[in-house]
Amino acid sequence: xxxxxxxxxxxxxxxxxxxxxxxxxxxxxxxxxxxxxxxxxxxxxxxxxxxxxxxxxxxxxxxxxxxxxxxxxxxxxxxxxxxxxxxxxxxxxxxxxxxxxxxxxxxxxxxxxxxxxxxxxxxxxxxxxxxxxxxxxxxxxxxxxxxxxxxxxxxxxxxxxxxxxxxxxxxxxxxxxxxxxxxxxxxxxxxxxxxxxxxxxxxxxxxxxxxxxxxxxxxxxxxxxxxxxxxxxxxxxxxxxxxxxxxxxxxxxxxxxxxxxxxxxxxxxxxxxxxxxxxxxxxxxxxxxx
Amino acid sequence: xxxxxxxxxxxxxxxxxxxxxxxxxxxxxxxxxxxxxxxxxxxxxxxxxxxxxxxxxxxxxxxxxxxxxxxxxxxxxxxxxxxxxxxxxxxxxxxxxxxxxxxxxxxxxxxxxxxxxxxxxxxxxxxxxxxxxxxxxxxxxxxxxxxxxxxxxxxxxxxxxxxxxxxxxxxxxxxxxxxxxxxxxxxxxxxxxxxxxxxxxxxxxxxxxxxxxxxxxxxxxxxxxxxxxxxxxxxxxxxxxxxxxxxxxxxxxxxxxxxxxxxxxxxxxxxxxxxxxxxxxxxxxxxxxxxxxxxxxxxxxxxxxxxxxxxxxxxxxxxxxxxxxxxxxxxxxxxxxxxxxxxxxxxxxxxxxxxx
Numbered sequence: 001x002x003x004x005x006x007x008x009x010x011x012x013x014x015x016x017x018x019x020x021x022x023x024x025x026x027x028x029x030x031x032x033x034x035x036x037x038x039x040x041x042x043x044x045x046x047x048x049x050x051x052x053x054x055x056x057x058x059x060x061x062x063x064x065x066x067x068x069x070x071x072x073x074x075x076x077x078x079x080x081x082x083x084x085x086x087x088x089x090x091x092x093x094x095x096x097x098x099x100x101x102x103x104x105x106x107x108x109x110x111x112x113x114x115x116x117x118x119x120x121x122x123x124x125x126x127x128x129x130x131x132x133x134x135x136x137x138x139x140x141x142x143x144x145x146x147x148x149x150x151x152x153x154x155x156x157x158x159x160x161x162x163x164x165x166x167x168x169x170x171x172x173x174x175x176x177x178x179x180x181x182x183x184x185x186x187x188x189x190x191x192x193x194x195x196x197x198x199x200x201x202x203x204x205x206x207x208x209x210x211x212x213x214x215x216x217x218x219x220x221x222x223x224x225x226x227x228x229x230x231x232x233x234x235x236x237x238x239x240x241x242x243x244x245x246x247x248x249x250x251x252x253x254x255x256x257x258x259x260x261x262x263x264x265x266x267x268x269x270x271x272x273x274x275x276x277x278x279x280x281x282x283x284x285x286x287x288x289x290x
Numbered sequence: 291x292x293x294x295x296x297x298x299x300x301x302x303x304x305x306x307x308x309x310x311x312x313x314x315x316x317x318x319x320x321x322x323x324x325x326x327x328x329x330x331x332x333x334x335x336x337x338x339x340x341x342x343x344x345x346x347x348x349x350x351x352x353x354x355x356x357x358x359x360x361x362x363x364x365x366x367x368x369x370x371x372x373x374x375x376x377x378x379x380x381x382x383x384x385x386x387x388x389x390x391x392x393x394x395x396x397x398x399x400x401x402x403x404x405x406x407x408x409x410x411x412x413x414x415x416x417x418x419x420x421x422x423x424x425x426x427x428x429x430x431x432x433x434x435x436x437x438x439x440x441x442x443x444x445x446x447x448x449x450x451x452x453x454x455x456x457x458x459x460x461x462x463x464x465x466x467x468x469x470x471x472x473x474x475x476x477x478x479x480x481x482x483x484x485x486x487x488x489x490x491x492x493x494x495x496x497x498x499x500x501x502x503x504x505x506x507x508x509x510x511x512x513x514x515x516x517x518x519x520x521x522x523x524x525x526x527x528x529x530x531x532x533x534x535x536x537x538x539x540x541x542x543x544x545x546x547x548x549x550x551x552x553x554x555x556x557x558x559x560x561x562x563x564x565x566x567x568x569x570x571x572x573x574x575x576x577x578x579x580x581x582x583x584x585x586x587x588x589x590x591x592x593x594x595x596x597x598x599x600x601x602x603x604x605x606x607x608x609x610x611x612x613x614x615x616x617x618x619x620x621x622x623x624x625x626x627x628x629x630x631x632x633x634x635x636x637x638x639x640x641x642x643x644x645x646x
Contacts, residue, residue: 013518016350023347032344040351047354051518054511076302076526080346083309083339090333090340191442227574228348229341230539233581290577 006058008074012081013052019084020045031089033228034289091286092223092232170195177203182222182288186235193261193270201272204254204280205236207247216244220255220272223287235288238264241274254278301530308335334540342536345604346528348571349399353524354517356400360407361517365509369412380416384463387420388456391428397572398426398605403524406476406612415475420463423625426572426599427455436595439576443583444591451595454632458596462624469624475617477610527611531604535569538603542567557590558633562626565598572599589637597629 020041023029029038169175169188175196177185189196205220213219221236239255247253257274312335377383396404405422409415426432433452440447561582570578575598579591601622609618 009518009522020347020350029347032340032347037348037351041347044351044354047358047514051514051521054514054518076529077522079302079305079309080343080529084343084347087336087339087343089343090336187442226577227571229344230348230535230568231570231574231578233578 003059006055010052010055010059012074012077013048013055015052015078015081017045017048017052019081020048023084028089031091031286034225036289037227091282092225092229092234172199174200175202177201179283179285179288182235183290186237189237189259189270193259193268196259196270197261199259200256201259202254202256203237203272204252204283207249207251207253208234208236209249214240216240216242218244218247220253225287225289232287237270237272238262239272239274241277244274244277247277252280252282254280301533305533308338311335312339337540338533338536341539342533345532345535345569349528349532349604352397352399353403353528354521356396356403357517357520357524358513359400360403360520361513363404363407363411364516365513367411372408372411372413376413376417380414380467381464383414383417384420384460387417387463388424388428388459390421391424391426391459392430394425394429396425396429397432398422398599398602399528399571399608401425402605402608402612403520410476415470415473416463416467419466419621420459423459423462423600424456427596428452428459432572432576432599435573436576439580440583443580444588447588447592447595450592450636454592454596454636458600458625458628458632462621462628465624465628466621469620470617473617475613477612477614524608524611527607528604531569531602531607534603534607535567538567554587554589554637555634557586558593558630558637561586561590561594562597562630562633565594566602568598569602569604570598575599587637589633592636593629593633596632597625601625 020029023032024038024041029035029041033041169185175185203220205222208219208221209217210219217238217240219236220239221234224233224235225231239257241255241257254277255272255274256276256278257272260271260273261268262271263269312332315332377386401422405418408421409418433448436451437448565575568578575595579595582591582594606618606622609621613621
């Protein structure tokens, strides 16, 4: 390996090491992947740095052979590096979203509805096996998730973390949806839309419309990242109110209103009858990380 | 090698082209009144680049850990030791590979360099492949994620996935053994161009393992160097895979999928294609699969969950980079075939009547 090649590889690894830290500390990283991955990436950054130094150290050692045509071979490695430094990541709420469709409003709600009837039967037949299997894996899987699991005790009983304590969502009159309780509230909303009817709700998200929505209807939506953007999804709840058409697509808003149910695509879904809509800036935590 | 270099160059050109178009239009947006015409295209390219980086960042730590483990194996574990602990029978060997997958919670990014190293170290191909196919599905983290995603919708999904994952890994390994016998499947020559390097520890791969043991003084540096070289090898294919996956993801609307959800055979094929093209991590795919349940039948979602972790467009590139072309093609045919047949069987036998 020539000195030049060593130097190039050294710079490459150090470049990746720096770009990872830059993305994390500039906050751009949270638009690419779930922040729980940050620890792995910091470790990767340290290893890259060590690898880079290791190469650069070689540069000052003896030479074996000299070759000049290697630069082109490394071009491909520098492309992602340059993109990482320069690209302003596209938000999920624009063109990416249109490709995805939203999962809670259509597919997932549909799935959940269908399955409610079958859950009881399933529990009876395959329940025992299921439990022993899950217990094994619970021990080994990360603690966070296993404690999360306990939040949902039985069907129709949704315990959410609300203003510093665990409460049953059914006992609340006014539900303020935050990043922390977002998924739990959504689950409760779509599983038991009737249970939460007439409760007050306050929720933040961006305006998302589908072609088949009626006038003055839109979804208050959030992007969801489990690992990376490849598995991202759009989650949201329908809202309606006077003069809703004046709100532009992708505008971030906070909607306050009363919950009700409506039928969409043959499914019973929750809907917010809005009393107040406030324009808000993009929240600090743009995505929900389940 | 020459042909691969050409594809590389082509991809480099395509990516550079995308960036240049993107930048040019971006720069021109203030000057040109008809920017509006280009806006959808700019957003598409912007989207592709964003998803591309996202997939890369997600995979980098695991690939890195994989190559480091591979280098450590190379450095510290001798071929004699591996021969000594290996099960002698073929079936018991395959089962050992599958069980090893259960205890090592890794995804496909991580597992390929490790398997390649193990096979180079003398582990029989069928054991290595059994491990490679089982690990991304059968490990506890994935089992738990699947259980968690499906506990309310289809509680038995986690059982189907885990058990069938084991069955498929076993069947494919056996068939692959019958098809390829003891051929050498490792793509040689990847490290050749680097093996002439001036790093005096690095006699590389082909024999000379005792050599390493004598130089404990600098083994850390040697491992680091070795891992870095291997990382560069794999990273190249990862980049190609990620750019393909990102393009497919942004260009093909997911609503297109739902047109094929009436026929169970067709929807299995559609979801297998979907799983192959979007290249999700196996810990995250159950969440996406969950959102498909209402639209597609259980058997097709199951095929999505069984195929995605083992085979997708991203790791196809990595496989081609590590193993011989003919072997990878055989592997793909067998995995796709067995997963498809399994899903059909599940659909016809276990789920007769449509839903669970």
